[in-house]
Amino acid sequence: MSMRFHDLRRRAFLLAAAIAIMSAAALAAQLADAQPGAASTGLGPELHGGLAGGDGDRERHGNRWHELQETLRKTDAAIHAITSGDPQPYIALWDDSPDVTLFGAWGPIERGPEALRETFEWVGGRFGPEGGLRSEYTVVQMSGSLASTVGFERGMVQVDGGPLVPMTIRVTHVYRYSQGAWRLVQRHADFPPRDQRTR
Amino acid sequence: MSYTLSKPTERRRQLDEAFSRLEAALRAICNGNPNPYIALWEQSPDVTLYGAWGPVERGVDALRRTFEWVASRFTGGELVPEYDMVDMSGDLAYTVGFERGEVSVDGGPRAPMTIRVTHVYRYSDGAWRLVQRHADFPPRDQRAR
Numbered sequence: 137m138s139m140r141f142h143d144l145r146r147r148a149f150l151l152a153a154a155i156a157i158m159s160a161a162a163l164a165a166q167l168a169d170a171q172p173g174a175a176s177t178g179l180g181p182e183l184h185g186g187l188a189g190g191d192g193d194r195e196r197h198g199n200r201w202h203e204l205q206e207t208l209r210k211t212d213a214a215i216h217a218i219t220s221g222d223p224q225p226y227i228a229l230w231d232d233s234p235d236v237t238l239f240g241a242w243g244p245i246e247r248g249p250e251a252l253r254e255t256f257e258w259v260g261g262r263f264g265p266e267g268g269l270r271s272e273y274t275v276v277q278m279s280g281s282l283a284s285t286v287g288f289e290r291g292m293v294q295v296d297g298g299p300l301v302p303m304t305i306r307v308t309h310v311y312r313y314s315q316g317a318w319r320l321v322q323r324h325a326d327f328p329p330r331d332q333r334t335r
Numbered sequence: 336m337s338y339t340l341s342k343p344t345e346r347r348r349q350l351d352e353a354f355s356r357l358e359a360a361l362r363a364i365c366n367g368n369p370n371p372y373i374a375l376w377e378q379s380p381d382v383t384l385y386g387a388w389g390p391v392e393r394g395v396d397a398l399r400r401t402f403e404w405v406a407s408r409f410t411g412g413e414l415v416p417e418y419d420m421v422d423m424s425g426d427l428a429y430t431v432g433f434e435r436g437e438v439s440v441d442g443g444p445r446a447p448m449t450i451r452v453t454h455v456y457r458y459s460d461g462a463w464r465l466v467q468r469h470a471d472f473p474p475r476d477q478r479a480r
Contacts, residue, residue: 237420237431239451243476247419258478274393275381277455277466280425284455286383286467306385308453308469310429312422322420322431324453326471331389333404 200313204276204283207311207318212271219293219303220268223260227253231312231319241305241325264294269303281313289325304328346458350428353456353463354416361414365438369406373399377457377464387450387470412438412445416452426458434470449473 207229214225230236230252238246244255269291277284289305310322353375360371376382376398384392388408390401413436420431434450455467 235420235422239431239453239471239473241474242478243474244478245451245473245476275383275467277381277427277457279427279457282422282424282427282429284427284429284467286385286455286469306391306469308385308455308467310453310455312424321422322429322453324431324451324469324471326385326469326474328385328391329387329389329471331391333388333390 200318201278203313204278204311204318208271208273208276208285211309211320215271215289216268216291218256218260219263219289219291221260221263221265223256226260227256229320231314231321233312233314233321235321237322239324239326241327262295264297267291267293267300267303269293269305271307283311283313283318285309285311346423346463349458350421350423350456350463354418354430357454357465358416361416361434364402364406365409365412365414365436367406367409369399369402372406373402375465377459377466379466381466383467385467385469385471387472408440410439410442412436412448414438414448414450423456428456428458428463430454430456 210225211229214229217224218226230249232249234248236247236249236252238244238252238255240246240255240259242259246252246255269289271287271289273285273287275286286308289303289307291303292300293303294300295303304327305325306328308322308324309320311318312321313319356371356375360375363369363371376395378395380394382393382395382398384390384398384401386392386401386405388405392398392401414434415436416432416434418430418432420429422429431453434448434452436448437445438448439445440448449472450470451473453467453469454465456463457466458464
């Protein structure tokens with residue numbers, strides 16, 4: 137283990153969590169078992185990160201971390217809902233702030249709660265009830281009142297009344313802790329472009 | 336004159352410095368030199384890249400190799416970052432915006448390029464360092480309007 141990585145794990149107030157690609161069924165159990173500060177190779181489906189500072193810091197930030205895990209479970213459920221026709225749970229996860237932003241996979245570039253709500257209603261309206269995407273988190277970061285996730289949404293979906301087809305989305309989500317809860321402030325989503333490298 | 340900037344203000348000033356370095360690094364990578372952009376990243380196994388030309392990568396070595404490939408394709412021009420949103424708290428910051436300009440790719444003529452970009456930074460070892468880049472070419476908006 138390099139000094140660099142050792143330092144990384146000791147960084148105050150910072151949690152770097154890595155969850156290797158995991159099945160949707162395992163997500164809730166994995167998150168429920170995760171403990172901030174637990175060490176890991178980063179290869180297994182567990183969280184890792186570091187908490188330094190005193191016990192007070194650990195307790196305070198441990199609570200935020202626990203709440204973030206709850207929020208990520210809600211996001212997974214809300215993404216499944218919107219991709220099977222019901223946008224409301226996903227809309228409810230967003231901060232009520234004029235600076236919320238969206239780079240959507242179907243092209244929207246929007247800002248502000250009203251524009252995002254209208255966009256998610258349009259998105260939900262395109263998905264049929266048979267399908268639904270599950271969320272996978274590759275890396276989760278949290279510090280102070282901000283958190284971010286990098287991952288994928290994958291599954292089978294019905295779009296515009298068509299048959300069930302596979303869909304994969306690359307997703308970066310940013311959350312802000314406000315009014316006692318973690319709330320979404322940014323979504324960047326795209327369909328993985330063909331990798332232009334020859335390999 | 337002696338006063339101490341409060342920690343958040345100092346952090347915000349350092350974030351602006353990181354933006355200045357990023358602007359210069361983008362100019363360099365568009366002209367074939369990936370190293371200033373590579374130097375902006377944290378030396379961590381948790382750094383991640385969703386690239387506009389398709390790469391999905393993780394870890395500092397994989398990112399370095401990818402940016403070397405990216406730089407090898409750019410043959411002149413300039414991309415300039417624009418920020419729609421910047422926020423920071425504790426050791427985490429993020430930006431939402433665009434990189435726009437005219438660039439030559441694979442020796443072709445200069446042409447306009449626009450990239451939607453979300454960057455995530457982590458404060459470590461006294462500086463803000465990149466830990467995530469999500470970049471894509473703005474897809475056609477599928478809404479009829």
